[in-house]
Amino acid sequence: MNVADNAFILICAALVMFMTPGLALFYGGLVRSKNVLATIMQSFIMLGLMSVLWAVIGYTLSFGHDIGGIIGGLDFAFLNGVGMDNVGSPAENLPHMTFMIFQCMFAVITPALISGAFAERMKFGGFMVFSALWLILVYAPMCHWVWGGGWMGQMGALDFAGGAVVHMSSGAAALCCAILIGKRKGHGSTAFIPHNLPMTILGAAILWFGWFGFNAGSALAADGLAANAFVTTHMAAAAAALSWIVAEWVHGGKATTLGAASGAVAGLVAITPAAGFITPMWAIVLGLAAGVVCYGGIMLKNRFGYDDALDVVGIHGVGGTFGALATGVLATVGAEGLIAGNAHQVWVQFVSVVATWGFCFAMTFVIFKAVDATIGLRATDEEQDRGMDVSEHSETGYQM
Amino acid sequence: MNVADNAFILICAALVMFMTPGLALFYGGLVRSKNVLATIMQSFIMLGLMSVLWAVIGYTLSFGHDIGGIIGGLDFAFLNGVGMDNVGSPAENLPHMTFMIFQCMFAVITPALISGAFAERMKFGGFMVFSALWLILVYAPMCHWVWGGGWMGQMGALDFAGGAVVHMSSGAAALCCAILIGKRKGHGSTAFIPHNLPMTILGAAILWFGWFGFNAGSALAADGLAANAFVTTHMAAAAAALSWIVAEWVHGGKATTLGAASGAVAGLVAITPAAGFITPMWAIVLGLAAGVVCYGGIMLKNRFGYDDALDVVGIHGVGGTFGALATGVLATVGAEGLIAGNAHQVWVQFVSVVATWGFCFAMTFVIFKAVDATIGLRATDEEQDRGMDVSEHSETGYQM
Amino acid sequence: MNVADNAFILICAALVMFMTPGLALFYGGLVRSKNVLATIMQSFIMLGLMSVLWAVIGYTLSFGHDIGGIIGGLDFAFLNGVGMDNVGSPAENLPHMTFMIFQCMFAVITPALISGAFAERMKFGGFMVFSALWLILVYAPMCHWVWGGGWMGQMGALDFAGGAVVHMSSGAAALCCAILIGKRKGHGSTAFIPHNLPMTILGAAILWFGWFGFNAGSALAADGLAANAFVTTHMAAAAAALSWIVAEWVHGGKATTLGAASGAVAGLVAITPAAGFITPMWAIVLGLAAGVVCYGGIMLKNRFGYDDALDVVGIHGVGGTFGALATGVLATVGAEGLIAGNAHQVWVQFVSVVATWGFCFAMTFVIFKAVDATIGLRATDEEQDRGMDVSEHSETGYQM
Amino acid sequence: MKKIEIITRTFKLDDVKTALAGAGVKGMTVAEVKGFGRQGGHKEVYRGAEYQVDFVPKIKIDVVVEDGLAGQVVEAARKAAHTGQVGDGKIFVSPVEEVVRIRTGETGDDAV
């Protein structure tokens, strides 16, 4: 066990934890004020629900001994055998608990990401059950496949910090949910204008800050690789913030603050699978592209007519996919992509993309339908009019 | 001196520092908008006042050489002898300064916690004097008793990160102050509705984030124990957020966002004395209980009729007490509680609880009365109507 | 390479990154609500623009091989040779990338600081070009002079974490810009009242939190010196928050929340050059003085009639200057100032102050005039009436 | 001239505005208000304490028109704001004696 690495990863875990309330604010600022709390809640409460589930069952399904490349065994159920030393730890340099809690934070934020798609219209009770099932049936398998010894990792798919596990999975789930739950009441006639953009900017800032833990921490050590992941993360976010506002400016409008924040997040998403595998200058290139690609991504919903309220598909789905493929092209650090002469990696990445989208979309479909049929997921028109804060939580956000 | 430990504790100190403005926002969102700044100020300015006092006198009273188990000597007054190396440092692996500043952050937040009890009605000048005296006459002795070589520590009381020193002490002071200062004007007739719950959620998030520094940092090293404290902290907060919203849901209402945030804080409070002494799964159990216990705790004020405006008694007083007793029961890591066969520990914890409440309540009573008689503490009805922001600080929070 | 130091500096870099959105909120709360986003944007987008420029050219101009004491060579252009190990790293204990990205965060926040001077009236396009040029023509040389092997460092000027490089430079630029761009429409007749002080407090809190990374990280190792810088930083901020509110109280008014926040920032600015060179108790003295000096500093604009909207000159210019001179007097840790018997240091500091003000003011003048003549910098009266958010970004901050 | 005050649901603002413009109205002034009426309110709960909130958000649109236009405008507003559910709101018509356009100093019908 390495005490410096332990110090680093514990702090990184704290940073990743902070991302979930950051996301809550990022999303919360984008909805109408009558839905601000319900939206925040759908992220915040994941800190509660997912953490406990992770300890009970999620961690072991992800990192228990590999069963056929598909799922982890129950060795670590109820954190059995997850101790203060490195016995059984997937990272030998870290206490097993440190590894477990770092991974826990990823399991918390991923379902929270999805909630942007069905914001302003999903009932809270159904949401909780949906999310719990999703952790077990979608996240845990995905996590096992990529990082827990499952088939994707075995195949050689590169996913440094969660392009597939976190962003594509939540993006695919978001697409599925947005279609199934239907549009918000008033979609097309009412203006859905963000009620508090400073809150959204603050959320984006916390996300950026926490993402250093997410990506650099994924080196699982405070070494040069962590430094590389840290730098690529920052540069990709920076570049994408710039390219997004250039895109919207060229596209006939003005550079917007929301655009800068959205671009930064798009860059962070896209660099996630690549962070430890590419160089900083390629990260800038990847970021510049990601800003434009995701700006295009958010236009898809208008073309296809689903109501992805806060653009989870456009940013996490599209950005994660772009990043995963770009990793196959640009990898030169500790792995070889197309530009290092290994065209095969692109194919591997492509397979992982297709499998991720297919699996996550299909499984989300099943879960959604099951919960909808039993508990119910969509709020009535009247509840939407009144606002989800009052109708679901008996609260209001502001009394100025 | 261990450089990795030093890195870890310095960052933890920064995290704990960040908790005080987090608390300012947590509290600030809960009051009416005309009192938002005054409420924020009563936390924020503790960063100024307590830090300077800590350097001058507080640190040495807490950690100077033990005088009869009661108080520290003046060896370190004005930080005399508190250097960049570990000479004289209570933690041999850390520069003396690192230990001192980490402890400083605890001394900052504790008096800030009390301010929730008398929110919306205390005059600023009196508050400053009250807080300064409280640091010297209540916090420093308590800190010495538990961590500085005083009688409670000698007796074997377990308090990993401040259940008694921070939470029970501020809870007892809060109860005393709430009773002595009297109810807010309009209590019982006016609706005291939180003016900005997103601000409160942000505050809770910062508290949770910073609490990793508070509890894991209390291991005073980046070792497995720190990992354990980190994990138990997170799990208790998560579990308590869940159990609180279940409690309010069962109690005939809806799950609320404020409930989730309050529950998280309740879990963090309750795990504080226990963090390094119990296992993660017991932390979940403790958290689940804490959410319900503190939900009950906040009902006490209605029954007994004091106006603890922001529920300091219900959350910090009750939660800290519950956590201290639970530590006596559940300790199995580096200490033995009831379930490890050591029933005596429960008795020790019980004594420490009674002594803490008794001492802190009584001493707070004396200080309050003295300040009230000389400088005055309660704002007039007219000042309360106008709002404390305008009447005490000549400012207003918002100009939208 | 030292892994604990690397862990520490990477986390410090994340903390410094977080300061820029903190500054965005600090400034954003101080303007009128119709300008909140434009103000936030002028800080936030620096994360994008400056980071990319830093990688491309800024870093090498600052830390490339010294050319005549004036500027760095192009060795590291496009991060060429800036690797995951410590080859070529100015800090041998750190991966070159870690050093580079830590420094990057300083280059991001410095131009953002200036934006407070011309808040509420500068066009976004011109601002971007101005800032880009400023990084290259002002920041990079200054950084090289002091830390990159240039003449100021050679001369023995003490600047631990950026009193000259960051604060005086931005203060001088702010003064120049405030004069050249002219007063806001309505200056003198309209009340410019902060629209959201809780946002400003939050920003100040994030600044304080991040400043630990800024100053302690400038030790470039997790050693006792870092602990000293951490402690002096905290104590100076604390003391200045107190002395500022005492000053305004004595000055015939009330202690204000904005005063406490402004004082804290003033203390942080003033301690920046001194953090690693003075002792904690002297830091308290320096902080107490800084609060009063900067409170005086913000009065200058009324006397001289420029419209430094958010007091960049008064706080960063005056505070940085005061801190630089005080360092010459008070240095006793790893350097010798007046009180250690080295009167010469005061002279050296004085020369560096004059040179910094002169160079930065003059160069900013040239850049401003060039950009103003070509692209244009001042928004029209009509745009100012409508608000910069709508006129420059087609957005509004709030829809409550 | 007449002042017509339309108090109705917030999300009807755009519909009513369009209808009024269609009826020949050149300007109007809108305020966010809270209404108490048959529609009833809702319960809010903060840390276990229940509050009954009787007021619901509404908008109030003030429009001053020449006498001849009043009937038409009221009718247009009524149709546009109508949902048929309790809480649709009210329209009040009251007399206005004089109107001045600040920019030009015009008065009377020319000024609206």
Added chain:
Amino acid sequence: MKKIEIITRTFKLDDVKTALAGAGVKGMTVAEVKGFGRQGGHKEVYRGAEYQVDFVPKIKIDVVVEDGLAGQVVEAARKAAHTGQVGDGKIFVSPVEEVVRIRTGETGDDAV
């Protein structure tokens, strides 16, 4: 019909609402406003710059009632809003010519 505008202290809202309901009023509309008057304002200070704020927060309650009820309602409101301190506010009564209930199209006394 009459429109009664009650301008008074914000914390009196509930009392006035209850009093009006007691006097037979079925609906009312409330706006947050700022008042200038004898009560005077307060000073605010931001970084040493002093501003005199002359406006204090008030609420304005509009209620339209049938002519016969007006006197009673004014009296009920006056009593409920009264504290005796400067700044209690005013009640204005003015004529309303027509009232329409949007939901039903009812007019006149039936509509309020």
Added chain:
Amino acid sequence: MKKIEIITRTFKLDDVKTALAGAGVKGMTVAEVKGFGRQGGHKEVYRGAEYQVDFVPKIKIDVVVEDGLAGQVVEAARKAAHTGQVGDGKIFVSPVEEVVRIRTGETGDDAV
């Protein structure tokens, strides 16, 4: 008595207040409103979606004065609020039948 409603630009509040006070007005009540008119609005864009915002922020100042003062007050307000640009706003004058000062119960001209 007359009620004078002045709808104008937000940054003119202080000027108008001073002018009214100069004309002998002792109190007034101000609301933040949004205006639709010839001035037109602006475009807003959020993630590529464009919205046309037709309403611009205005203030509405209500002042009730005795009949004799009305003309003067209207004139004072008009001058103070005037910039000559589109969007300066309107002044409406309407009858008020009764005024009550809550604090004292005074009515009529004594109450304003």
